[in-house]
Amino acid sequence: MPRAHRSPETGFLGEPFKVSPFEALPGSARRIPEWLHHALCVCIFLAAFLLATALLRDLVRPADRSLVSAKLQEIEADPEGYDVLFLGNSHVYRGVDARAFDARMAELGHPVRSYNLGGQAMMFPELDFTVRALLERPPSRLSWLFLDLSFGWVIDQRNFGSGRVIWWHDLRALWLACRLVLDSGRPWTERLEFLTHHLADYASRLTNQGRGLDYVRWRLSGRGGSADELIGHDRGFQELAIGLADAADQRTRRFSAFLARYTKWVLDLSKKPTEFVPLLGEPAHRMRELLTRLEEHGIRPVLYMPPYLKNQVPQLASTASGRTETVFLFNQPACYPQLYQAEQRFDANHLNGAGARLFSTLLAEEFARSLEQTSSD
């Protein structure tokens, strides 16, 4: 059957634009105004679109392109449960070996079972969402949540549009992220751009972006999404090592090339006293809210600063219960020189595998000491 001829000059249909045959019926008088007909079409389109979107959200497997959602599923699926969870950015994800922590705690007479819930570049909005998701179905034994305080408040612009960022963009997270952007003190053009990206990612979540693909992949291969994210992980921890990713290898090569500069940074840091920076405005309010929420569920937050190259520590006011949280400070080379040795480092800000195991051991010792102090008090 020959195709209708399509000439480049006359448009994509071979004829000048025309009305549809249905509309061109002779003698058909329109009973309703044209504008009302258009409005009706738009309403029907929106209704069909929203219904189909909602139906798809229920029918297809969620788009699990998120390391953190995979970890939450692993925690939920584990029948033994966990006493301790570690939450934060890559300082947690690459820096806390849950098994090493558990082993040291057991040696010190406080056996616990822990899991590393950290994710690289996790900022406060995602952290808040993760805690909310966790508290919807909290692990049975969960007693402590270790929170690394080195996170940021506004997400890295390069991560917008990724599966993981879309995953946590529900309405509350959107509202929180936008409040934090508005409070960030950045130039207004930048704030506007960030707000636009947050809204777009919320829309992507609403419209199930990527879920269809994950569903097809899961149906065809039984894999995809969550299962793949945790390959090579042990209780949520994956150590930084050469060969993990090209970008990571470049960073460690740069670190090796500029060791003298790193040594100077560490020396400068060791001379600076710890600077407590009061959290104000929106960040303070949200942080207090998060800690209160945890306490209401019977989970004790344990705050700490990782061994990285800044001497500032966010200072929190008391929570609703009136208690000021203890903060373990590991960003002090004078107190923990072993954590700042080049042999323990993957790059200037991250520990390698050996460094992570050492840090986890020291963290366990601090925690055990604080537990003993609390029980003697």
Added chain:
Amino acid sequence: MLFVEYRFLVFFIVVLGVYWALRWNVARKIWLLATSYVFYAGWDWRFLGLIIASTLLDYTVAWRLSLPRTVHRRRWLMVSVVGQLTLLGFFKYCNFFVTSLRDFLHFLGVPFQLGTLEIILPVGISFYTFQTLSYTIDVYRGTLKGTKNLLDIALFVAFFPQLVAGPILRARAFLPQLHECRRYASVDVRGCLVIFLIGFVKKACISDNLAPLVDVYFASPQTYTALSSWIGVLAYAVQIYCDFSGYSDMAIGCAGLLGYRLMLNFDFPYLARNISEFWRRWHISLSSWLRDYLYYPMVWNRGGKYFVYRGLMVTMLLGGLWHGAAWNFVIWGGLHGVALIFHREGVRLLERLRWRATLLKGLGPFLTFYWVCIAWIFFRSVGAERSWTVLKAFVLFRSDGVRELNPAWLAVIGGLAIVHWLNYILHTEAMWRKVPRLAFAAAYGIVAAIVLAFVPTTYVPFIYFQF
């Protein structure tokens, strides 16, 4: 702002709403021009001045050319050609020429120490410079009368649906549309929505989902088997077609909703029976531009095969260079030039071969597609070594690699090819035009919801933005 982003949806709804709410043609054109500049500034506001300068240059030249008393018309044309090509040459080809000259002189043993500049390529410069050149050349030739209406010229250059990646507009097709006030009643809303959705599916669902596979293969082709080379190359052929034709479809749909008709840019090129037909179906706006402003002037009234073949080769080499400032694009163009020359010679030979000719005609589409894929290897690969590795694996089935891409991708590509062919032979437009309006609106909503679920996360920029 990419066409597949939510930001563009909001932007376009606002543009569309205000546009049709305005009653006067001048007001509408001012609104469109302003929003087009905002759209362009969203990419990089620093280059707004460049597009305005390009517009003013050719507006002035064309106005002078259209004056009856103007003498030295050829010189005025040269001002436009030299000016536009200087802009294009500086921003796009400066470093390419410097590094090529440096490498050549080093090869000859002549030391040459000139560094390259850090130049940011303005988005869409290859498209709008060609567009403005077509205007001045048409005015020079007398096929179009120059206009004093700066607003029309500025809108012709900066019209946002086609500004950053085509189709390349022709002044004689677009300017008359700006003279009359567009009527909403004459807009084929349904057709525009369908073509926009088709373009969106091609770009966001097909091209963007193939991109990771193609990137993985072409990053290290030497580690993959020969079968994987076929998967990688075929996937790229589908990716670039869907990416570019998808964008063109969306541009045509958007322009159509504003009441303007843009030219068809892709007409099922992979179903072409020979390489000449391929170039009448692939990137039609560019190929027709090159034909009318480069090829015809070279061969017009020259006679003889030599001038024709020289014209073909030069046109294709420059066409390749237009796509990118690198030798692999020139090689790509050269391969197509060689194929066009062979086709011209072959047509005459085939006429003498009779039944063998029928057989070869039947094989035409496959041979054409095969050659196009071979040329795509050079278009996509980075570096001569990788191009050669892929070529060896694709043509000779020789590869030392052991890694394999999932063979299931061949089934996916085959399925897409069948859908593509069915769309070619069936009158699909007639089917959806018969659906009542309200039912169409509901169906469109359901299809849009399903399509969005297949858009991968993290946007992939249009391939042709690098041009």
